[in-house]
Amino acid sequence: MLIFEQSRGGRRAFAQAPAQKAELSGIPETMQRKQPPALPEVSEMQTVRHYTRLSQKNFSIDTEFYPLGSCTMKYNPRACNALAMLPAILGRHPHAPDSHSQGFLACMYELQEMLKDVTGMRQVSLVPAAGAQGEFAGVAMIRAYHESRSDDARTEIIVPDAAHGTNPATAVMCGYKVREIPTLDDGDVDVEALKHVLGPQTAGIMLTNPSTVGVFERRITEIAALVHEAGGLLYYDGANLNAILGKVRPGDMGFDVIHMNLHKTFSTPHGGGGPGAGPVGVSERLVPFLPVPMVGFDGHDYHWLTEKECPQTIGKLSAFAGNAGVLIRAYVYARLLGREGMVRVSEYATLNANYLAKRLSDEGFALAYPARRATHEFIVTLKKQAKELEVTAMDFAKRLLDYGYHAPTTYFPLLVPECFLIEPTESEALHELDGFVDAMAQIQAEAEDSPDRVKTAPHSLPVRRLDDVRAARELDLRWQAGD
Amino acid sequence: MPFIPHTEDDVRHMLSAIGVERIDDLFDEIPPELRAGELQSVPEGMSEMEVTGLMHMRAREDGQPLCFVGAGAYEHHIPAAVWQITTRGEYYSAYTPYQAEASQGTLQLLYEYQSMMTALMAMDVSNASLYDGASGLAEAVLMAVRANRKSKSRRILMPRTLHPAYRKTVRTIVRNQGIELVELPFDLRTGKTDPNALQAHAGEDFAALAIPQPNFFGVLDDVDALTDFAHANGMLAIAVVNPLAMAVLKPPGEWGDAGADIACGEGQPLGAPLASGGPYFGFMCCKQAMVRQMPGRIIGKTVDLDGKTGYALTLQAREQHIRRSKATSNICTNQGLLVTAATIHMALLGGEGLARVAAACHANTTTLIERLTEIQGVERGFDSPVFHETVLKLAAPAADILRSLAAHNVLGGYRLSDDYPELGDAILVCATELRNAVDINEYATKLARIMATCAQVECPVEPKFN
Known part of the structure; x- marks a missing residue:
């Protein structure tokens, strides 16, 4: 039964709204709504019971083994949630001045530093709100890089046929054509096919390693060299970072840009379809293009890095600084694990x-x-x-x-x-x-x-x-x- | 080992079943020269007790100042039940509902959410959320370019009264697809879109006009006229609205003669805490005829093999996991948990409750404006009706005044000069239903003292913490 079907006119959760309706004195009548919206009219207990019962119709990590490939459905530690929901952390306004933000900014800065380390990248921006937005940021940076060098003939992004659907969709959102290459019978990328499609039109390649077929791409160093020789850049889809955390780093494999899915590798909740967080890390040459804002540290205070400090940035991806509450959960998880825990x-x-x-x-x-x-x-x-x-x-x-x-x-x-x-x-x-x-x-x-x-x-x-x-x-x- | 349940016996048993000696042998396909050394910047692990201590310390550092800042994120009362239920493991730790039979809880909830949002917006259909208001507007712009068959242009009219961060975000997301954003100036007296500047574009080819309500200045614009202008000139009307305000203001579906075509915005006022700017959720509704152009997840009602009602993801042929490079968007994960909270929030408040909260915000803001403009050197920026936010002009450097207020534990507003230098020393202030008479009095008293000092001596005033 829908919550709407439990509705009765005049019923409400009376504790939750002002007892009297204030006048809308300053608003002309022509601008006002005639009737309140037809939302359910239910009591507080009805609501609690309805949504508790609905929850019981879900499978979840907390209740079932959930071996969903490529999604990393691991335990989401409760401490991460509890600490992200401390009143002062929940109540911090995104425009709070730096004087009232040092605690929050310290967490974000340290998370940036830890993610740099585990990915082997030069710099990290935490702002992409999900994996697909991280992908978007990554490919947009590749494009900004080529444009900054007036290298305008690069119109194609290469994607293996096994890639996640967001890869080709992202390339198109960034204005690129997609060239697919096949996967060999042993699961590795077909390097001969890659050589065939590489050329002056190549902007870059999007790879996942371990790949979406669940094996480590053994010829990655050779692939990186080939793509770089052709003037393209390598994008790493971090969907499978859980497989290699602390063992091998995308930066060392030759990747120029990577997005991480913190809702996978760093155990933030999937929430029935979000919110995620998709930070991006880049090699030296893409640092100027990272999305803003990021957090800087002058040895004494933490501060925001915005368009002012980063004039070549691809820009903002959301109104504020991404899914901060998710980032806090990932930060707590990283501190709980520590360096030994990451490798484990x-x-x-x-x-x-x-x-x-x-x-x-x-x-x-x-x-x-x-x-x-x-x-x-x-x-x-x-x-x-x-x-x-x-x-x-x-x-x-x-x-x-x-x-x-x-x-x-x-x-x-x-x-x-x-x-x-x-x-x-x-x-x-x-x-x-x-x-x-x-x-x-x-x-x-x-x-x-x-x-x-x-x-x-x-x-x-x-x-x-x-x-x-x-x-x-x-x-x-x-x-x-x-x- | 934190979050790893294996005993030593388990590990021995598993390794022997696999036929290797050590766990590290399982990484033998990684070329040895690529293997990482020890992590340098990741500290030693901590116990939950230690991390709890650390996070409490960090939280204390930031304090809990009295907040009169809005500018796209608003502090509201959230019923205790909302997040207690939302963080139940069955919602919190579930995946996107691809296996419909094992996800009926989330799927039915999302169907209820779509029903609530369409009621609130007076629109035909809703998707199941986007990342946030700003990126949601970017998706609306892309959708309008796809859906407007009358227009051959890839140009969009964007009023300067739209949230500056939204305009920046839209630019980042659509620029690589050759979409041009044309700015519309505002009237310096009213804070509304300048009708003459708008008329100058009559007869030109644009795919859409974005219409914020209330706009970034808190001002209520003449949305009927703007919507009709868009339609008369072959443009789609994209409403960008505060969903709480829609409980008392004319909703997008009723704007002008035909209603807005797309309604989108920031869902945060519906049950999401401030939380440093996210996670929030973007909502999007549209007319029925455009549903196949909508990005993101959509839930439909259907039946099972026995004819029993059930809910499932539908119209998936729009989406990246089916259509790949031809998808309407690359969006995959959205903001499911925030939508869970919003649905419970809307159910608890109901239409009447939301209207009361919205009216209380408006009343408190009216009081705030009265109290603050009594102070010498503080006046209203525009002479138009507002919802729960307004521009104030200060006869002193805004940055210094705000810094002094912050030092007295009051976040006094959002400084406008970076985005709107033409407004001079102006700030944007907001009072939600939480800012009662005591709070407003505290702000007014402190501001009066600071402004008075400022008038006597040179700013900046040396702050004193209270």
Whole structure:
């Protein structure tokens, strides 16, 4: 039942608004609204109960194993939230003067410094509000760099076919054409194909390493040299930074610009779809173009760096300084982990992924890249099941929900048929991994013996499979009185 | 080990199953010459107790000054239930609702949010949020260029009365797509868009006109006339509004003869704390006919195999994960958790509650203006109606006055001279429903004292902390 359907005229959460309505004395009547908006009229307890009950219809990290590949669904420490919600931190106005901001600015400056260190980049700006905005900032900086050198013939961004959809979408938002290059059977980028598309029209390349197929790009140094020789720059999509934290740094691989997803690697919450934070780090030549504002330190006081101090900046990406509250959570997480903790993240994430890959392989599931070492994630392909049993990856995914496991990422990357991209993260314990393997094995048995049970799953969730076609064809995007 | 549950036995067992001796062996595909040394700038880890101490210290350093600054971020009462429920793990630690059956909580909530926003804006459809008000306006500009089939231009009329940071953000985001932003000046007496300057563009080809309400100066503009002007000249009308104000002001869907085509803005006044400027959320509504041009997630109602009602992401063919380089935007993650808070906030306040809060803001601002303009050397900047924010002109250097006030623990306003040098020593001040008579009296008393001292001796005044 919708909150609107619980509404009764004249009911309200009376403690939450002034008892009397003040006069709108200074506002001409022609500018005023005639009727208050038709929002639900419900009591405080009704509201609390309704949204608490709705929450119970969600899977989440706090309630289920959530091995969603490329999303790094690891534990979000509660301290990060509690400390970001201290009253003075929540109450700080974005335009508070530096005299009332030294504590906040110190956190931001130290976060910049730590992120520089773990990525091996020269300078960091924290402002992009999410991964896709970080990507935008990165490609916009590449463009600004070429423009600053009057190198105007560079019109193309190269993107591997396995790339996340935001990569090509971002390149287009920055006014570039997208050139796709294929991935080899072993999961590495096709370097011969790369050589073929590189040229004076190349502005740059967008890569993820480990790549979206879950393997480390072994020829990265050679790729970097080739792209740089052609006059292009290398963009690092930080989606998979969890795999290499403290082990290898994008700056050392030759990348010129990187975005990080703090809602992945630095454990800030995904929030049911945001807010994220997508800071960008750059090599020396892109420093002047970083988005503003950033935080500077003169040895005594912290201060903002704005368009004034950074005249070549690509500019602002949001009204203030990005998702500051998310950055505070990431800062607390980084301080809790410390330098030893950072390395442990990639080590145990990789250990869990390799263990899970081995166990699933032993159970008869086909790994997409069996000859390769798994990174923090790996791909299982269910094409045999789809062909022989007519049970697809989607069917397995939905049946997993019945077993109390969130499904891995399905049908991404697009180049592997019937795929599961599985990322267990470092925060899952051995018994959770074993439980997941058992569930997969049981679903396999069901697929062989009673395939309809799998093909019509889920059976135990608040709803069964939804009619997506109807949702798109008979658009119903809001409740209306009389519904 | 913080946040890692493995025992030594577990690790031994797992390594042996994989067939390697040490964890580090799992990184053997990384070329050895690339391997990183020890991190230099990351300090040793701390316990939760130690980090708690550190963060309390940092918070104390910044204090909690009495805030009369708005300028795009407003301090409002947020019911305790809002964030207690929003930070339940089931909302806080869930992913984007791709697996609809396992995400009905978030999906239904987003459908309710869309319903509330369309009611508040009097528009047909809403998306499930964008990053913030400024980047949301950039998306609205891109959408208008796509959607306006009558216009061949890639030009947008942007009033100077729009938030300066919004104009800067829009520029960053749209400039690489060859979109030209043409500034509209304002009338120095009224603080509204200059009608003569607007008329000068009649008959020209623009994709859209952006219309802020209230504008950056807090001033209420003649939005009906602006909307009709846009439509008469083949432009789309993009409303940029404060959602709380829309509880008492004529909503975008009712502007002019045909209503605004797109309504967007900063959702922060609906349940998001100030938090140094984010996370907030951008909202966007539009007319039904334009829904396929809208960026971001959209939730639709549908049925399951048994005919039972359910909710799912819909119109995904617009989005980057399906259309890749042909998507309406590169946006992926948006601001789901803030929308969760906003939905609960709107449910708790209801239409009447929001209207009362909005009216209280207006009344307090009216009192603030009265009290402050009684002071010698303080006068109103414009003679137009305002919502909950206004421009004041000072007969003393604004930077010094604000610094002195801050030293007395009052954030007295936002200095306008960087963005609007033509206004001289002007500040933008705001009083929400939280700034009661006692607060306003404290501000007025301190400002009077500082202005008086300023008139007698040369500024700056040496501050004294209270």
